[in-house]
Amino acid sequence: MKIKKLNIKSYRHLEDVNFDFTYPEGHKKEGLPLDKICIIGQSATGKTGILELFKDNISSLSKAKILGNTSNTYLLQYDNSLLDGNVQIEYLCHDGNLITEKNKISKNGTEFQDLPSEVSGTESMLIQEGLKLLYFNADIISKETIDILNQNPLDILSVMSDKRQGNSNANGHSHNSEYIYEFSQAVNVEVWLLLLSKILNYRKAFTQLMSELINKGVIGDLNRLNKEYINWSKVHENPLSAFAEAINPVLDKLGLEVDLVNTEYTVPIRSKITGDIISISNLSTGTKGLLLSLxxxxxxxxDNAIILLDEPERSLFPDIQIDLMSYYQKLAPNAQFITATHSPFIAAAFEPEERFILYFDADGKVAVRKGESPIGDDPNDMLMNDFKVKYYNEFGKEAYKKYLDLKRRIMQEKDQDKKNELLIELTKLGDKYNF
Structure with a gap:
């Protein structure tokens, strides 16, 4: 399922704001939902609010039920208590278009009727393709999550023995074909136990192997030990291998990498400079957030998931922000990403038609416009064209004023020697500020 359109008549402080999240006319995917969407805007324009709107609406849809019989299909259950305001959202599902509002839902142009009394039929879920939603809050780092990742895998396994692995999460979904997960400071611990289960099971099996080899007296025979391990590895693939392959290119910019040998932590991170293993709690804020979201x-x-990212650039250096969206898309190539950002580096990873800029109009109301700069444009051009930010401070403005004055004086100067001196001064100033 993917989002196609959002029409807001009124929601919080937003009024009469409409978004068309489909590829434009002439595009090879014309009319289909955008694969990635970037929402830009200064504080208080409503970027995060829009992400929360999608999260709440999809949470309601995940529980919606219909009752069908030979004559009609009725809306049996639709919990719209999470929704507020007058909002219409259009989705593309596997079997057509779904339009949802606070008090009604229609599919492929036909509105589901309210359930009359004493009507029988077959009960089913409204969305049968398996809803998948991941919402990564800007404040993604929680003490509980870091404490889990800081533990030895065997200690975590002892905790899991008292819980049913993957039994539930905050929304009641427990398997990969259907889930709604919100990652924030209030994330459910069991969600992380579910996510770590493959690694934990691998570590458990590895520990059992070592115990068996010790009992066999193999530990002292390096050749036999290596042979036993190679044979075991053919059946037991390290689940961290694929993650390391995907994330090590970005960690490399931080002088770090995922270590596939260390067993002290569930996701061991090694310094490429010192060779030391670093606990998650000792990583930088930006690196923690990066790992917790990737x-x-x-x-x-x-596949067909909707992934909401709120300020993914937080605490990350620009060299990582530049390629951040490509890392996300490599890990989830068939998902729809909706990103809210303040960063021109993040925004530059989107096509102009994928950018939606929220701004305050002359009447103080929030309006929306499309992007202008081409994908991959210079961040300064992004700031000027899409963010509409005059990025020179008072010192830069004064330097640019002097630069223009020098150009004027050069044009008016008759003495060639003085003209050359002014030209040298102009060149130095232009090189210094890249004018």
């Missing part, structure tokens, strides 16, 4: 994408089936 890891779930590797562990879950993200």
């Amino acid at each position: 890891f779930p994408l590797m562990q879950l089936n993200t």
Whole structure:
């Protein structure tokens, strides 16, 4: 399922704001939902609110039921208590278009009727393709999550013995074909136990292997030990291998990498400079957020998922922000990404038609416009064209004023020697500020 359109008559402080999230006329995917969407806007324009609107609406749809018989299909259950305001959202599902509002739902142009009394029929879920939603909050780092990742895998396994692995999460979904997960400071611990289960089971099996080899007296025979391990590895693939392959290119910019040998932590991170293993709690804020958002994408089936990212650039250096969206898309190539950002580096990874800029109009109301700069454009051009930010501060403005004055004086100067001196000064100033 993917989002096609959002029409807001009124929602929180937003009024009469409409979004068409489909490819434009002439595009090879004309009319289909955009694969990735970037929502830009200064604080208080409503970027995060729109992500929360999608999250709440999809949560309601995940529980909606219909009752069908030979004559009609009725809306049996639709919990719209999460929704607020006058909003219409259009989705593309596997069997057509679904339009949802606070008090009604229609599919392929036909509105589901309210259920009359004493009507029988077959009960089913409204969405049968398996809803998948991941919402990564800007405040993604929680003490509970870091504490889990800081534990030895065997200690985590002892905790899991008291719980049914993957039994539930905050929304009641428990498997990869259908889920609604929100990653924030209030994330459910059992969600992380589910995500880590493949790695934990691998570590358990590895520990059992070592115990068996010790009992056989193999540990002292390196050749036999290596042979036993190679044979075992053919059947037991390290689940961290694929994650390391995907994330190590971005960790490399931080001088880090996922270590496939260390067994002290569930996701061991090694310094490429010192060779030391670093606990998750000792990583930088940006690196923690990066790992906590990328890891779930590797562990879950993200085909046709909707992934909401709120300020993914937080605490990350620009060199990582530049390629960040490509890392997300490599891990979830068939998902629809909806990103809210303040970063021109993040925004530059989107086509102009994929950017939606929220701004305050002359009347103080929030309006929306499309992007202008081409994908991959210079961040300064992004700031000027899409963000409409005059990015020179008072010192830069004064330097640019002097630069223009020098150009004027050069044109008016008659003495060639003085003209050359002014030209040298102009060149130095232009090189310094890249004018």
